[in-house]
Every structure is written in structure tokens, then in C-alpha cells.
Amino acid sequence: MKKDEFYIGYINQIPSKIKRKLKFTVWILVLVVIVFAVVFSFFQNKFKNSTFELTNVSEITGTFHSKPYPSVRIELSPNDYKNVLLLGFGKFGPDKDIENMESRLNSIEGKEVSIKGNLIYYNGKTLLQIADSEKFPVMKKESQLPERKINSLGEIEIEGEVIDPKCYFGVMKPGFGKIHRSCAVRCISGGIPPVFTTRSKEGNSEYFMITDSKGNKINHDILEYVGQPVKVKGALEQLDNWFILKLNVEDIELLKGNSKIYSN
Amino acid sequence: MGLNYQLVLWNKNKKVYDRFILLFVLLYLLLFWGITLITNSNTSLETLTIRSSGTLAILLLHIILSIGPLARINKKFLPLLYNRRHLGVSMFLIALIHGGFSIFQFHMLGDVNPIYSVFTSNLDYSSLHDFPFQVLGFLALLILFAMAATSHDFWLANLSAKTWKTLHMLVYVAYALIVSHVFLGAFQQETSPYMPVLMGIGFVVLVILHISAGIKEVKKDKQTYEASDEDWKYVCEIDEIEEDRAKIFIVDHERIAIFKYENKLSAIHNVCKHQGGPLGEGKIIDGCITCPWHGYQYLPQNGQSPPPFTEKVATYYVKIEDKKVYVLPKPLDEGTEVSPAIIES
Known part of the structure; x- marks a missing residue:
């Protein structure tokens, strides 16, 4: 006679046929877990080797400039200069920190200062999340560097994506595209300089600080275009290791489809 | 429980x-x-x-x-x-x-x-x-x-x-x-x-x-039986119900389970009070109808969980004539004692 098996959860003994079925099910589930884990981990897009030194505080010394966005200009080698973009904590620009510094030292525009913070760097660009602005820098000096030269390179029309450089150059993986769009909006809304990035057919990326046509900050006006493929046009300038793109927001064209930088 | x-x-x-x-x-x-x-x-x-x-x-x-x-x-x-x-x-x-x-x-x-x-x-x-x-x-x-x-x-x-x-x-x-x-x-x-x-x-x-x-x-x-009035309804032959198991049929979209055990038949509402489990797919264990989902139990003759538990389901009158099983589809109050129909050998 066929055994009428019946499972009751609170009775320890599990009928033999049901137990066999459960063992088989467990092995199937092990297989399913492995397949899901392999597919979802192995086939992720490659992450960039960008760096955010979250736990390491560095000190950089250079000439402070507030325009187009706050930065410290340092000399890498004779006549070779680099502008390190300054950032605040979290999703904020450096305005509060600079306010702290200038409340102690008065204006630091064009002065040499030593600023502490966490470095962010990738692909030749360096940024600094300012730390301890209520204590540092303790002094300012006259700048040792020659005046900045901004070279005008004419008009340009180019496709790419508006990103927030803090995440893109190190804090987030990935720091661009649809997944990151909301965060980029928050960062740029909080005062982090908007940066335009594009990628050539050869795979080389270029980065442009974006301002309005007069060279002023453009954070809030550009929010609706952040994190999406767009075509922009404007006046191109070069400031040491950075391009500056002066544009009218009305000239920005939203493009359909994925941004070219998705394949980075 | x-x-x-x-x-x-x-x-x-x-x-x-x-x-x-x-x-x-x-x-x-x-x-x-x-x-x-x-x-x-x-x-x-x-x-x-x-x-x-x-x-x-x-x-x-x-x-x-x-x-x-x-x-x-x-x-x-x-x-x-x-x-x-x-x-x-x-x-x-x-x-x-x-x-x-x-x-x-x-x-x-x-x-x-x-x-x-x-x-x-x-x-x-x-x-x-x-x-x-x-x-x-x-x-x-x-x-x-x-x-x-x-x-x-x-x-x-x-x-x-x-x-x-x-x-x-x-x-x-x-x-x-x-x-x-x-x-x-x-x-x-x-x-x-x-x-x-x-x-x-x-x-x-x-x-x-x-x-x-x-x-x-x-x-x-589709294998069960439709009934909607208050007359005794023929359900099945006694032999169609396995010992300690039930057969389910439908009245006004509600399912009723008729259990066979110890030469007796009892009918209760099919839905467990716990999570709505199908009691008719359960089994009589230690004299109690036992829900297949989480093991909640009910006494077949009154639809009550054995003391000290307090869950109750509706019961139904059931009778046997010439080895044929009949049920009165009108539900009784939850926990109502109903004498089981005795299976004459």
C-alpha cells in the first residue's frame, strides 16, 4: 500500500520521500545561486581605476583662485602647471570651507596657501575634498607663480555628458550615466563644479569645466541636463591642464540613447 | 498555533x-x-x-x-x-x-x-x-x-x-x-x-x-461538486474518500472538506483560520484535521482547535445512505458540534 506521507513543520521527523525531494531542491537552489552570482558579478561593466583617498589626508600648496571654480594652482615642473579643483564635504562645493579660511586670513585670492584634504584623481585630473578648513591653512603668502594664462581656442560643438567631477574622478564607481544621475544632480546642485566629459573615437577622454557665456558658475541652470547624453556648443578656452567651456544653457541639446562615455 | x-x-x-x-x-x-x-x-x-x-x-x-x-x-x-x-x-x-x-x-x-x-x-x-x-x-x-x-x-x-x-x-x-x-x-x-x-x-x-x-x-x-441550496446534496461514494483524508466540494464559492476517519465522516469549512490554507488537503493526525501549510489543527466533529488553542471553523451536517455521502451545504456557526456520520461496515 502506498504510504500516505504528510509533512508537519513542527514535527522533527520529515517523511522520507519529502526529504529526498527537499535534498534535490537544495541542490537545484545551489545551482541557481551560483548562476545568478556569476552572471550578475562577472558581466558588470569594467570600473575605472579612479581613486578617492577617503582615509588619507594630504596637504597641497599652491595659488588659490576662485574662478571659474575654486582651485589651487601648483607647479609640476618649470612652466607646467596643474589646477587642483577644490570640493567640500559630501555633495557640496568648497564655498563654506573657503568662507572659513577667509574669516581667519581675509581674502586668499591669488595667494599661496597650504590646504589639507582627501585627494581624488583619475586620468590626469586631481581634486581635493577640503578637510579641517576651520584650522587650516594657518597662513597665506604671496604667490610664487606667474599669472595664469587663459588661451582662447575658438568655438566648439561636442557630444558627451555633464558629470560631477567629485564622483566621476574617484568617489563613485561608476560616477556617470543613468545610475548615477541623481547623485550628480545633488552634487552639482550643492556647488560642485559641473564638468563636461566626452570621448573620442580613439577612446581618449577630455574634460571641460562648464561656465555660462560670461565665465560665471552655472550649477543650478544646468541641473536638468546632468547625467544624460547631450550635445553642447560654446567658446573653448584652456587653463593649464583644464579646458573651460563657456556656453548658453539654451544651446544644450538632449540626445537620445546612451552617452558615449558609457563604454568607458 | x-x-x-x-x-x-x-x-x-x-x-x-x-x-x-x-x-x-x-x-x-x-x-x-x-x-x-x-x-x-x-x-x-x-x-x-x-x-x-x-x-x-x-x-x-x-x-x-x-x-x-x-x-x-x-x-x-x-x-x-x-x-x-x-x-x-x-x-x-x-x-x-x-x-x-x-x-x-x-x-x-x-x-x-x-x-x-x-x-x-x-x-x-x-x-x-x-x-x-x-x-x-x-x-x-x-x-x-x-x-x-x-x-x-x-x-x-x-x-x-x-x-x-x-x-x-x-x-x-x-x-x-x-x-x-x-x-x-x-x-x-x-x-x-x-x-x-x-x-x-x-x-x-x-x-x-x-x-x-x-x-x-x-x-x-471541476472535479468537485456544485451546490447552492439547502437540500441534502449527494457528494460521492464513501470509498472515494481515503482514510484520514478529505474530499473537497464547493458551495457558493466556499469550499467544504469532508473527512473520513475511524469509520466516521465529518465536514468542515475548507479554509484554515491561520493563513487560509486548504484544510481539505490536510490529514487527520492524532485525531485532528491538520492543515498542510503550517500544521494548525481542528477537531473534525466541531471544527475547534484542541484546547488551549482557540481557532474555530464552520461545520456542516453530513449523512450516509447506501454508502453514498450527502452534505447539507448550509454552514453552521464556527465551532458547532456535529455528530459524525457513522460508516456501517
């Missing part, structure tokens, strides 16, 4: 079940983290946490949604149903890690409230391609929270089984939201076709299981 409420009424099978949940979770996380760190080492810990927890929650949700129809199709899968709520709560906690880390990562430490940011940082609600996918995930997480928070029998008893069941059917809404969240979010940026294909396979498997279980239920209903 529902005498008093404890956080968890532990027993051996629940502990074994939970150990397997933990084992599968650890296996998944170990594989996901290991493979990513070996093959894509420039990742960040935050991204690893967000992605491993999000994908693991999706996997667990697929397993959870498979258990119900699997148990309908084959009763040998009922042990998976027994402690499914622990799997559900585990899945919610893992989804919460995903959602919490994502909100922290993408929306906190900014110039507006992070929850406000979830809804307003991307306002392209009219565009499918650019839709703010994070909102969908957030709403799904709220549903999963409501389900996890009310998963205890305390809520089941106080909300009523019907309300509780309706609330917990929202898991299908959560599933739809999560699928949309993933397809309108991560899959817009991740270029591998294998991930959407795997999600598609998961969806197809769920659809097939639910349809198969539905077809089986419909067939079962």
Missing part, C-alpha cells in the same frame, strides 16, 4: 530552514564579492554592497514567488512554504541594505532631504528611457517593509486572514516595481545582455509556475 505570541516559535525544521537561508546568502555574497574583486578589482566597497545586496534580493524574491505555485503543483514542496516568511523577512533586510546604501550614496550629504531627493533629483517622469527608476525601487521597498513588519502571526490574527492575505499579495506589485526599477535603471547602463536575459528567464519561470498551479486548481474545482 495561536495561543500567545512569541517573536518566533522555534522548532528544528525552522532552524534548519534558516540555516539554509544563511548558507545561500553567504554563498551568493562570497561568489559575487570574490568574482568582482578578482575580475573587476577597481570597484568600490559601496558599489559592491549595493550591487550584491540588490541582485541577491532579486534572486530571493524569485525563489519566494516560486514556492507558492510549486507547493500547489507538488505537495512535496510544502516544507518550503512552512517557513517562507523567514525567507521573506531575510529578503526585505537584504533589500533594505541595497536601498539604504543607495539612498546614502546617491542622495544623502546633499542640499535637500534625501527622501525628497529620491523623488525630485530626476523629474523625467514622462519619459520611459529617462524615468527616475529609483522611485520604483523605493516604493517596492515600502511594500516589502509593510509585508515584513506584518509577517508575524500577531498581525495575521488582528488584521484578519483575508486582509493580511490581500496585503501580502502586494508582493506581486513589488515584483513588478523591482523589475521596472532594474530595467529602467541598471540595465540602461550595464551593457551585458546576460543580466536582462537572466531576469527574463526568471520572469518566464514564474509565469509558467503560476499558470501551471492555476490550471491544477481549476481542474481540482
Whole structure:
């Protein structure tokens, strides 16, 4: 006679046929877990080797400039200069920190200062999340560097994506595209300089600080275009290791489809 | 059974079940983290946490949604149903890690409230391609929270089984939201076709299981008997009911189970007071009708749970004439004592 098996959860003994079925099910589930884990981990897009030194505080010394966005200009080698973009904590620009510094030292525009913070760097660009602005820098000096030269390179029309450089150059993986769009909006809304990035057919990326046509900050006006493929046009300038793109927001064209930088 | 409420009424099978949940979770996380760190080492810990927890929650949700129809199709899968709520709560906690880390990562430490940011940082609600996918995930997480928070029998008893069941059917809404969240979010940026294909396979498997279980239920209903008035209704021959088992039939969309045991027949309402389990698919154990889902028990002659438990279901009059079984389809008050029909040998 066929055994009428019946499972009751609170009775320890599990009928033999049901137990066999459960063992088989467990092995199937092990297989399913492995397949899901392999597919979802192995086939992720490659992450960039960008760096955010979250736990390491560095000190950089250079000439402070507030325009187009706050930065410290340092000399890498004779006549070779680099502008390190300054950032605040979290999703904020450096305005509060600079306010702290200038409340102690008065204006630091064009002065040499030593600023502490966490470095962010990738692909030749360096940024600094300012730390301890209520204590540092303790002094300012006259700048040792020659005046900045901004070279005008004419008009340009180019496709790419508006990103927030803090995440893109190190804090987030990935720091661009649809997944990151909301965060980029928050960062740029909080005062982090908007940066335009594009990628050539050869795979080389270029980065442009974006301002309005007069060279002023453009954070809030550009929010609706952040994190999406767009075509922009404007006046191109070069400031040491950075391009500056002066544009009218009305000239920005939203493009359909994925941004070219998705394949980075 | 529902005498008093404890956080968890532990027993051996629940502990074994939970150990397997933990084992599968650890296996998944170990594989996901290991493979990513070996093959894509420039990742960040935050991204690893967000992605491993999000994908693991999706996997667990697929397993959870498979258990119900699997148990309908084959009763040998009922042990998976027994402690499914622990799997559900585990899945919610893992989804919460995903959602919490994502909100922290993408929306906190900014110039507006992070929850406000979830809804307003991307306002392209009219565009499918650019839709703010994070909102969908957030709403799904709220549903999963409501389900996890009310998963205890305390809520089941106080909300009523019907309300509780309706609330917990929202898991299908959560599933739809999560699928949309993933397809309108991560899959817009991740270029591998294998991930959407795997999600598609998961969806197809769920659809097939639910349809198969539905077809089986419909067939079962067709094998039963329709009755709607207050006359005695012929149901079946005595020999058609197996010893210690029941036969189910329908009256006005309500199912009645007639049990055969110790040369007697008794009829009760088919729906268990606990979670609405099918009592007619249960078995008489130690003189009690025992629900196949969670083992809740009722005495066949009065539909009452044995003391000190207090659950009651409706009973029905049943009689035997010439080895034919008849039932009076009008339900008696829950817990009403009815003399069993005696089977003459």
C-alpha cells in the first residue's frame, strides 16, 4: 500500500520521500545561486581605476583662485602647471570651507596657501575634498607663480555628458550615466563644479569645466541636463591642464540613447 | 498555533530552514564579492554592497514567488512554504541594505532631504528611457517593509486572514516595481545582455509556475461538486474518500472538506483560520484535521482547535445512505458540534 506521507513543520521527523525531494531542491537552489552570482558579478561593466583617498589626508600648496571654480594652482615642473579643483564635504562645493579660511586670513585670492584634504584623481585630473578648513591653512603668502594664462581656442560643438567631477574622478564607481544621475544632480546642485566629459573615437577622454557665456558658475541652470547624453556648443578656452567651456544653457541639446562615455 | 505570541516559535525544521537561508546568502555574497574583486578589482566597497545586496534580493524574491505555485503543483514542496516568511523577512533586510546604501550614496550629504531627493533629483517622469527608476525601487521597498513588519502571526490574527492575505499579495506589485526599477535603471547602463536575459528567464519561470498551479486548481474545482441550496446534496461514494483524508466540494464559492476517519465522516469549512490554507488537503493526525501549510489543527466533529488553542471553523451536517455521502451545504456557526456520520461496515 502506498504510504500516505504528510509533512508537519513542527514535527522533527520529515517523511522520507519529502526529504529526498527537499535534498534535490537544495541542490537545484545551489545551482541557481551560483548562476545568478556569476552572471550578475562577472558581466558588470569594467570600473575605472579612479581613486578617492577617503582615509588619507594630504596637504597641497599652491595659488588659490576662485574662478571659474575654486582651485589651487601648483607647479609640476618649470612652466607646467596643474589646477587642483577644490570640493567640500559630501555633495557640496568648497564655498563654506573657503568662507572659513577667509574669516581667519581675509581674502586668499591669488595667494599661496597650504590646504589639507582627501585627494581624488583619475586620468590626469586631481581634486581635493577640503578637510579641517576651520584650522587650516594657518597662513597665506604671496604667490610664487606667474599669472595664469587663459588661451582662447575658438568655438566648439561636442557630444558627451555633464558629470560631477567629485564622483566621476574617484568617489563613485561608476560616477556617470543613468545610475548615477541623481547623485550628480545633488552634487552639482550643492556647488560642485559641473564638468563636461566626452570621448573620442580613439577612446581618449577630455574634460571641460562648464561656465555660462560670461565665465560665471552655472550649477543650478544646468541641473536638468546632468547625467544624460547631450550635445553642447560654446567658446573653448584652456587653463593649464583644464579646458573651460563657456556656453548658453539654451544651446544644450538632449540626445537620445546612451552617452558615449558609457563604454568607458 | 495561536495561543500567545512569541517573536518566533522555534522548532528544528525552522532552524534548519534558516540555516539554509544563511548558507545561500553567504554563498551568493562570497561568489559575487570574490568574482568582482578578482575580475573587476577597481570597484568600490559601496558599489559592491549595493550591487550584491540588490541582485541577491532579486534572486530571493524569485525563489519566494516560486514556492507558492510549486507547493500547489507538488505537495512535496510544502516544507518550503512552512517557513517562507523567514525567507521573506531575510529578503526585505537584504533589500533594505541595497536601498539604504543607495539612498546614502546617491542622495544623502546633499542640499535637500534625501527622501525628497529620491523623488525630485530626476523629474523625467514622462519619459520611459529617462524615468527616475529609483522611485520604483523605493516604493517596492515600502511594500516589502509593510509585508515584513506584518509577517508575524500577531498581525495575521488582528488584521484578519483575508486582509493580511490581500496585503501580502502586494508582493506581486513589488515584483513588478523591482523589475521596472532594474530595467529602467541598471540595465540602461550595464551593457551585458546576460543580466536582462537572466531576469527574463526568471520572469518566464514564474509565469509558467503560476499558470501551471492555476490550471491544477481549476481542474481540482471541476472535479468537485456544485451546490447552492439547502437540500441534502449527494457528494460521492464513501470509498472515494481515503482514510484520514478529505474530499473537497464547493458551495457558493466556499469550499467544504469532508473527512473520513475511524469509520466516521465529518465536514468542515475548507479554509484554515491561520493563513487560509486548504484544510481539505490536510490529514487527520492524532485525531485532528491538520492543515498542510503550517500544521494548525481542528477537531473534525466541531471544527475547534484542541484546547488551549482557540481557532474555530464552520461545520456542516453530513449523512450516509447506501454508502453514498450527502452534505447539507448550509454552514453552521464556527465551532458547532456535529455528530459524525457513522460508516456501517
